[in-house]
Amino acid sequence: MQIGGGRIPVYAPVLGDEELENVVAAVRSGWVSSLGTFIPEFEREFATFCDVREAVAVSNGTAALHLALLALGVGPGDEVLVPSLTFIATANAVRYCGATPIFVDADRATWCIDPAALDALVTPRTKAVIPVHLYGHPCDMDPILDVARRRGIAVVEDAAEAHGAEYRGRRVGAFGAIGCFSFYGNKIMTTGEGGMCVTDDPLLAERLRLLRDHGMDPKRHYWHDIVGYNYRMTNLQAAIGVAQVKKLPGFLEKKRRLGAWYAELLAPLAAAGRIVMQPEAPWAKSVFWMCSVLLAEARVSRDEVRARLHDRGVDTRPFFHPVHLLPPYERRERLAVAEDLGGRGLNLPSGLGLDRSHIERVAKALTEALDP
Ligand SMILES: Cc1ncc(COP(=O)(O)O)c(C=O)c1O
Incomplete structure (x- = not known):
């Protein structure tokens, strides 16, 4: 990636000779x-x-979520609990099954789904919950798993943004019945487009493989007992994936270094109450997929801050719009934390090719941009 003294992108993949x-x-x-x-x-x-035990490669992260829900039997009339503060794909996968996403507020301590809000939202129709490890920070899984066990609902982890993030020392993706990953070009590791379902259950893996390939009986050519999908990954994508997954431990070290540089260099802005830093819970090892801050003051709008950063060569993204506010899902309910975070959050440059001097430039530009 060519960065040098030029623009600093929000993300760019790092691909080499091995790929x-x-x-x-x-x-x-x-x-x-x-x-x-x-x-x-x-x-x-x-x-x-x-x-x-098992991983099933698919065409993208959205397909991984869709297949996971189908494999667990989610269908029309069912409800699935999803955080509102997520990329829309999480909710869309529920809708593809004919089920209804029920939106859950965010937890200020993690920016992820609020486990304390779940119990009250479970109904006889609830089939599953999809905790999303947002921006690389793991969800608080124990209380989520506890509600799921007590209320008899499945857990599908959306780990699209959190390869290698750890909850109490264990990597995400392995906590629920199925974990789903994305390998889109801006993810921690990439295959261009691509996704993966992981599970410890061989029967679920078999079901996922069947659904991935048009429902074709693996022992009988062109025999289909069910309507499946073409959600297969290509060998070309997997060729890149094999090279990338070998580099993943090194990528994760770099991501944590980026997170630490931001924490250090933005500390003065946080101490002055002008931003709120990205949280990392004591039980969490975040992978800082998107290094992010909340703008704490209303003196300069987020759009204005983004424009000023852009003028200084720094690309940013706003947080996701809470999905319950988006046209396909518009609901009357208020989800105060998700709406607050969604309105104030800013993703900063987070690519693996950045070094400390880039983060210094971002910190300086942000300090200037926040001046009224
Ligand atoms: C939280 C989340 N879920 C699902 C997806 C969908 O993955 P894909 O773009 O590979 O379909 C993404 C990102 O793209 C995501 O950020």
């Missing part, structure tokens, strides 16, 4: 679609990374 060599090998092999050796290799490596 290139694997893609060349895949092309030379002729296996460019969804057969070929890189797919099972990528699944094995990713399962090992997550410390789970």
